Amino acid sequence: MFHKEGNTIILIAFAICTVSILLINNLIDIDWLRISLLLGILVLLILVLQFFRNPKREFTPNHNQVLSPVDGKVVVIEEVFEPEFFKEKRLQVSVFMSPLNVHVTRYPVGGEVTYSKYHPGKYLVAWHPKASTDNERTTVVVDSPTFGKVLYRQIAGAMAKRIINYAEEGQNVDQSSDSGFIKFGSRVDVFLPLDAKIQVSLNQKVKGGISVIATS
Numbered sequence: 001m002f003h004k005e006g007n008t009i010i011l012i013a014f015a016i017c018t019v020s021i022l023l024i025n026n027l028i029d030i031d032w033l034r035i036s037l038l039l040g041i042l043v044l045l046i047l048v049l050q051f052f053r054n055p056k057r058e059f060t061p062n063h064n065q066v067l068s069p070v071d072g073k074v075v076v077i078e079e080v081f082e083p084e085f086f087k088e089k090r091l092q093v094s095v096f097m098s099p100l101n102v103h104v105t106r107y108p109v110g111g112e113v114t115y116s117k118y119h120p121g122k123y124l125v126a127w128h129p130k131a132s133t134d135n136e137r138t139t140v141v142v143d144s145p146t147f148g149k150v151l152y153r154q155i156a157g158a159m160a161k162r163i164i165n166y167a168e169e170g171q172n173v174d175q176s177s178d179s180g181f182i183k184f185g186s187r188v189d190v191f192l193p194l195d196a197k198i199q200v201s202l203n204q205k206v207k208g209g210i211s212v213i214a215t216s
Contacts, residue, residue, distance in 0.1 A: 002052045005164050005181040013048045017041050047099075054104050054178075057209050061110055061175040063146040066196065066214040068206040069108045069179070070188045072097040074213075077202055082191050084139055085115055085151055090191040091198065093213050095206055103182050106209040107142060107167075108190055109150045110175035115141035116167040121156070138165040138180070142173060146216045151191040154182050176209035 002010060020041050028034040059067070076094035081087075097103060121136040136156035141149050154163050164181040173179065182188075192198075196214040200206060206213065 001054050001056060002049070005052070005183070010048060010052060013045055017045050051099060051103065053102060055102060057176065057207070059176045059209055063110065063144060063175075064216045065212045066108045066144075066147060066150060066190065066192060067106065067176055068095055068200075068208050068211040068213050069106050069152050069190060070095050070097055070103070070182075070206075070208040071101040072187070072206065074200050074202055074204045074206060075187070076189070077198060077200070079194065080191075082151065085141055086149075086191065089194060090151070091194055091196055091214075092189055092191055093198065093200065094187055094189045096187045097182070102208065103186075104178060104208060105152075105154055105165075105180040105182065105188060106176050107173050107179045108152055108175070108213070109142050109144040109147060110173060111142045111144040111150075113140060113167045113169055113171040113173055114143050114149060115139065115151075116165065116169050118163070118165065136163060138163050138167075140165065140167040140179065142167075147193055147196065147214075153189040153191075154180060155187050155189065156182065 021038060024034055024037050028037065072095040074093065075096045076092055078092055079089055080092045082090045118138045138154045139151060141151045143149050154165060156163055162183045166178065166180050190213065192214050198214050200213045
């Protein structure tokens, strides 16, 4: 299954690959060169398909847990000052996504969306300290019955040029459901209450909508 945000790109990739294969077979007479070019095209197509995959995941909603919003590796666990919405200290958990990870963003908690804002910005590498405040990003806050307001922020990386955010203020959303997509690598920050019990460690690999990153 592929994410709907990849439909156009996948169709274009198939068209380019088809034309390229026909041209290579008709114009290249050197066997090793023709085979190498065909293999290269196949690898590129596989990478495009892998990037936009959207695996079906089953999870029973649990208001006492915060789930990872994306697939990737935990790169930050620390107490920080959150300046945009809370304007006070929060626990930050950040997950970095490589281009090979599933890039679907999922709601870490269920509840009402009380804040959703897009910020244009730079394209610093996703692990840069200022990426969270300077890069293209979206900030979404969901009011959870257990944790209160939980903020997550989609952050574009050096390769990401477009963030898709489905969250709209006033919506009631389900935990683990699809909340957006980030094209071509980046990270997501989650800001939790200071008394949340963190359940992950640095460099741990997590799965969006499945891995528990904190409990009440």
